[in-house]
Structures are given as structure tokens and as C-alpha cells.
Amino acid sequence: MKNVQAKTYFEIHYESEISDRSWYRIKRALRESGLEITRENLQLIADLKRRTVYTKLSLKQLIYCHYSALQIANKRVLVKGDVVYRELQKLSSNKAHRTTIIRWFQSVPKKEGKYFDKNRDYKAEELVPVFAAACLYVQKKLSQKLPLSK
Structure with a gap:
């Protein structure tokens, strides 16, 4: 091309x-x-x-997050909601609030009026944007923690 x-x-x-x-x-x-x-x-x-237009992360970081999410989501075919929730907590080192984690599920099609349900089986491809959002969260938190130069 x-x-x-x-x-x-x-x-x-x-x-x-x-x-x-x-x-x-x-x-x-x-x-x-x-x-x-x-x-x-x-x-x-x-x-x-x-x-991610309002994110201060670089394009390289966005690409990294997307492909990391693909790798995580491709590990399983169907995953229970509570398992996904725990994985997201681990990924964010238990720093993300419950509301934040549930907000990451807004990219998943609703089922019975909810985006997130701990008893629902999620397809791996549905979870890619969810894990990408989690990775972006972690990258953003890491970039905020960079030490200031003296």
C-alpha cells in the first residue's frame, strides 16, 4: 500500500x-x-x-494495551463474570474501584439490562475492550507515578 x-x-x-x-x-x-x-x-x-482521544497515553502504549488485552482474552473461550472481575482486580493491583471495573464493561452488549453480571458467561472476544480499558487504566496510573526530576 x-x-x-x-x-x-x-x-x-x-x-x-x-x-x-x-x-x-x-x-x-x-x-x-x-x-x-x-x-x-x-x-x-x-x-x-x-x-481514546482524551487519553494522554502514547499511541505505542495504546497498541500495547490492545494486544495485551487480546492475549488475555484469547486464553479462554467462555469466562464467568466473577472470574473476569477478579482478573481485572489483579490486573489493576486492586487499585480500581468496583464502579470503575463495571464501567469497563460498557463496551459489552447488554444482557437482561446489564453490562456486567457475575453469573454471566462472557465470550473471549467480548472481553477484549474490557481488558484493553483495564490496561489503559494501569498504564495511566503508572505514567502518573513517574518521579519528578529535581
């Missing part, structure tokens, strides 16, 4: 134009994350950037 075509494809999925400087940063983040410039990856990056 040529550079101009790739940028245009990204802008269509991002639903906004970007500067050449931003485009080169995106390409560098893809390369540094070990990803090629393909339609699927560009669509993924556009979606990540659109969903």
Missing part, C-alpha cells in the same frame, strides 16, 4: 484529516510496535485513537 493511499485510508476510518507530521508519528508507532502498514492495522489504529 502506497503512503498516500494508506494515509487516506486511515483518515477515512479516523473520520478526520491529519497532518503529515501526525501521519509520520503513526507510521513510526506502528513500526516500533512491530506492525506493518496494512488496512487492518490502520483501521485498528484509527479506532484506538478515536476511542
